[in-house]
Amino acid sequence: MAEVESQPDELGHWGIYGGRYVPETLMAPLEELTAAYQAARVDAAFAAELAALLQNFAGRPTPLSFAARLTDHSRGARIYLKREDLLHTGAHKINNTLGQVLLARRMGKRRVIAETGAGQHGVATATVCALFGLDCVVYMGAEDMRRQALNVFRMQLLGAEVRAVDAGSRTLKDAINEALRDWVTNVADTYYLLGSALGPHPYPVMVRDFQTVIGLEARAQIVEREGRLPDVLVACVGGGSNSIGLFHPFLGDDKVRMVGVEAGGRGNELGQHAARFNQTGGGRPGVLQGTMSYVLQDANGQIANTHSISAGLDYASIGPEHASLHDSGRVEYTSVSDAEALKAFQLLAKLEGIIPALESAHAVAHAIKLAAELTPDEIVLVNLSGRGDKDVNTVQESLESKT
Amino acid sequence: MGRIETAFSQSHKEGKPGFIPFITAGDPDLATTTELLVELGNSGATVIELGVPFSDPMADGPVIQRASERALRHGFGLSEVLACAAAARARIATPIVLFSYFNPLLQYGVEKLASDAARAGVDGVLVTDLIPEEAVQFAATLKSHNLDMILLVAPTSTDARLQLIATHASGFVYAVSRAGVTGARENLSEQAELLVKRVRQFSSLPVAVGFGISKAEQVAATLRYADAAVVGSALVAQIEMRAGAPNLVPEIGKFARSLIPAGVQTR
Ligand SMILES: Cc1ncc(COP(=O)(O)O)c(C=O)c1O
Numbered sequence: 001m002a003e004v005e006s007q008p009d010e011l012g013h014w015g016i017y018g019g020r021y022v023p024e025t026l027m028a029p030l031e032e033l034t035a036a037y038q039a040a041r042v043d044a045a046f047a048a049e050l051a052a053l054l055q056n057f058a059g060r061p062t063p064l065s066f067a068a069r070l071t072d073h074s075r076g077a078r079i080y081l082k083r084e085d086l087l088h089t090g091a092h093k094i095n096n097t098l099g100q101v102l103l104a105r106r107m108g109k110r111r112v113i114a115e116t117g118a119g120q121h122g123v124a125t126a127t128v129c130a131l132f133g134l135d136c137v138v139y140m141g142a143e144d145m146r147r148q149a150l151n152v153f154r155m156q157l158l159g160a161e162v163r164a165v166d167a168g169s170r171t172l173k174d175a176i177n178e179a180l181r182d183w184v185t186n187v188a189d190t191y192y193l194l195g196s197a198l199g200p201h202p203y204p205v206m207v208r209d210f211q212t213v214i215g216l217e218a219r220a221q222i223v224e225r226e227g228r229l230p231d232v233l234v235a236c237v238g239g240g241s242n243s244i245g246l247f248h249p250f251l252g253d254d255k256v257r258m259v260g261v262e263a264g265g266r267g268n269e270l271g272q273h274a275a276r277f278n279q280t281g282g283g284r285p286g287v288l289q290g291t292m293s294y295v296l297q298d299a300n301g302q303i304a305n306t307h308s309i310s311a312g313l314d315y316a317s318i319g320p321e322h323a324s325l326h327d328s329g330r331v332e333y334t335s336v337s338d339a340e341a342l343k344a345f346q347l348l349a350k351l352e353g354i355i356p357a358l359e360s361a362h363a364v365a366h367a368i369k370l371a372a373e374l375t376p377d378e379i380v381l382v383n384l385s386g387r388g389d390k391d392v393n394t395v396q397e398s399l400e401s402k403t
Numbered sequence: 404m405g406r407i408e409t410a411f412s413q414s415h416k417e418g419k420p421g422f423i424p425f426i427t428a429g430d431p432d433l434a435t436t437t438e439l440l441v442e443l444g445n446s447g448a449t450v451i452e453l454g455v456p457f458s459d460p461m462a463d464g465p466v467i468q469r470a471s472e473r474a475l476r477h478g479f480g481l482s483e484v485l486a487c488a489a490a491a492r493a494r495i496a497t498p499i500v501l502f503s504y505f506n507p508l509l510q511y512g513v514e515k516l517a518s519d520a521a522r523a524g525v526d527g528v529l530v531t532d533l534i535p536e537e538a539v540q541f542a543a544t545l546k547s548h549n550l551d552m553i554l555l556v557a558p559t560s561t562d563a564r565l566q567l568i569a570t571h572a573s574g575f576v577y578a579v580s581r582a583g584v585t586g587a588r589e590n591l592s593e594q595a596e597l598l599v600k601r602v603r604q605f606s607s608l609p610v611a612v613g614f615g616i617s618k619a620e621q622v623a624a625t626l627r628y629a630d631a632a633v634v635g636s637a638l639v640a641q642i643e644m645r646a647g648a649p650n651l652v653p654e655i656g657k658f659a660r661s662l663i664p665a666g667v668q669t670r
Contacts, residue, residue, distance in 0.1 A: 020537065023555065025555075025557035025579060025583075027557075027559070181461060187582050287506045300511075301457075301506040301510030302458040302507070303458045303459050
C-alpha cells in the first residue's frame with residue numbers, strides 16, 4: 001500500500017496550512033481528543049470494532065460500478081463510479097461518524113453535537129447516536145433547513161434535536177460557528193463530531209483517516225477489475241472529506257491524476273460560488289473556524305457569503321490538506337456550475353439508473369468532460385459520494401423555475 | 404514596562420479599581436466609537452478593549468455578534484478602526500488594546516498592522532483565536548513595535564498551557580471566567596478565582612477577568628482576587644439599546660462609572 005508522505009506535523013500543519021486557530025478554552029479538549037485519537041489509531045480492538053460496524057451496519061465494502069452508458073455517451077475514457085451512495089444513510093459521511101462515535105464512547109462523552117450543511121452529516125451523526133444511545137444536537141443553517149427539509153425530519157425521527165441557526169448566510173459556516181459556541185460552553189461532557197476534513201487539528205487528519213477506506217477499497221477493486229491503477233480520480237470538494245478519502249491512498253502513485261471539483265455556483269463574482277481556489281473570485285489563504293486554508297473573503301478579511309445549488313459544497317473554506325495539495329500541484333482543482341451539475345444529475349439518472357447527490361453530480365459533470373478528452377484505454381474513477389433522494393425537491397424546483 | 408503594565412501599577416498605587424470596558428468598533432458608527440473611547444477613558448477605565456468586528460465571531464455570544472453585524476454594515480476595514488484609536492489617543496492616555504479574530508489582521512498584513520497600530524497609539528493586541536503555538540511570528544512582530552500581546556487563559560487550560568502562555572504574554576493576562584462565549588451571566592462562576600490563583604503561580608503580570616461580568620457587584624467581587632474586571636456584552640447591550648439617542652455617549656459613560664465600585668481596594 002502506498003503510505004504517503006502527506007502527514008501533518010505534530011500540531012496539524014501541512015506547511016503553512018492547518019494548525020489550531022481556536023480560543024484557548026478549546027485547547028485542552030483538542031489536546032485530549034488528539035491523545036484519544038492517537039491511542040485509538042494504533043489499537044487493534046478499535047480498528048476491528050470500526051471495521052465490523054462499517055461492514056455490518058453501514059454496508060461496506062461499497063461496489064465499484066462500471067458506468068457503461070455514461071462511458072458510451074462521453075466517447076472517451078472508461079468511467080467507474082465508487083458507490084458511496086449505497087451506504088446506510090446515503091453518503092460517505094457515515095464512515096467518519098462511525099469512527100468518531102466510537103472515539104466519543106472511548107472518551108466517556110454522553111452528548112454529541114454536530115453541524116450539518118446538506119443534512120447528510122447530521123443524519124449520519126443522528127444515526128450513530130441512536131445506535132449507541134447518545135444525546136445528539138445538530139446545528140443547521142435556517143436556509144439549509146429549508147433546502148433540505150426531508151433530512152431535518154429524518155434527524156428528528158432518529159431522536160436528534162435540530163437547532164436552526166439564523167445568523168450570517170444561514171448555511172454550513174454559520175452552523176459550524178454555533179456548534180463551536182456550544183462546544184466551548186459544554187466542553188466537559190460534549191463531543192464535537194465535525195463532519196468534514198476541516199477545523200482545528202486533529203479533525204482534518206482524523207476525518208481523512210476515517211474516509212480513506214474509500215480510496216483503499218477503490219484501489220483494490222480497480223486493480224482487481226482492470227489489473228491496474230486508474231488514470232484520473234475525480235471527487236467533489238466541499239469541506240474535502242470524500243475527496244481526500246479517495247485521493248489519499250493514491251497520493252504516492254505519481255501517474256494517477258487527481259481532480260477536486262468545487263462548486264462554481266452561478267458565476268465568478270464573490271458570493272456567487274464556493275470555489276475557494278478561484279483566486280480571481282476571492283479565494284486566498286486565511287483563517288476560518290480553527291484552521292488556515294484557502295478562504296473566500298473580501299479585501300478586509302471578512303468571510304464572504306457563498307452560493308451553490310448543493311448545500312454540501314456551500315462553504316467558504318476548504319480542508320487544509322487540500323490547500324497544501326493545491327499549492328504543491330499534486331491535485332488539480334476545478335469547478336462546475338449549478339447548471340452543469342443539474343445536467344449531470346439528470347444524465348446519470350437516465351443513463352445509469354443512479355440518482356446522485358447534487359454534490360456528487362459536480363464530480364460526475366467534470367468526469368464526463370474529462371473522459372471525452374481521454375482515450376478508451378484510460379480510466380476515470382469518480383467518487384459518487386452520496387445519493388440524491390434529499391435533492392429531488394431542489395432539482396424539481398430548479399427545473400420548474402426554468403420552464 | 405509598557406504603557407499597559409504602567410497603567411495597572413499606577414492605578415494599583417492610587418487604590419483605583421481595575422476596570423476594562425470593551426466596545427465594538429463601528430457600533431453604532433465610527434465617529435461615535437472615537438467619542439466612546441474618550442468617554443470611557445475619562446470614566447475611569449484602566450485599559451479599553453476595542454473590538455474589531457468580524458463576520459464569524461465564533462467565541463462571542465449574541466450581543467457581540469449583533470454588534471459585529473451592525474458594524475460590518477458600514478463596510479470599513481482595519482485602517483478605519485485604527486483611525487478611531489488614533490483620534491482617541493490624541494485626547495486620552497488610557498491604554499487601548501485591539502481585540503480581534505485573526506483573519507482580519509492577517510489579511511491586513513501582520514507587519515503593517517503592528518506598525519500602523521503602534522503609530523495610532525494602540526498599546527496591545529488580543530487575538531481571540533490565536534494561541535501561542537500559532538503566534539510565534541505574530542508575537543515577534545508585535546514586540547518589534549513595542550506592542551503587548553495579551554493572551555487568554557481559560558478554566559480548561561492545563562498547568563503546562565498556563566506556563567506556556569505566561570512565557571509569551573505581556574501587558575496583562577486575560578482570564579476567561581468560564582468555559583463559554585461572551586455574554587452576561589446572572590451568576591459568576593467560582594472557576595474564575597481558582598484560575599486567577601493558578602495563573603499567578605506562573606506569571607507576575609496583572610490578571611484581568613472577563614466573560615459574563617455585567618453588574619457593579621460582580622465587578623467588585625472580581626476585584627477581590629483579580630487586578631481588573633472586563634465588561635463587554637453588558638456595555639455593548641447598552642449601546643445597542645441607546646443607538647441613535649443624542650445622549651448615547653454620556654449615558655454610556657454614566658453606565659460605565661456605575662459599574663466601577665467606589666473605593667474598592669484591589670488586591
Ligand atoms: C453527498 C455529499 N457529498 C459531498 C459532500 C461534501 O463534503 P466533503 O467535501 O467533506 O466530502 C457532502 C456534504 O454534505 C455530501 O452530503
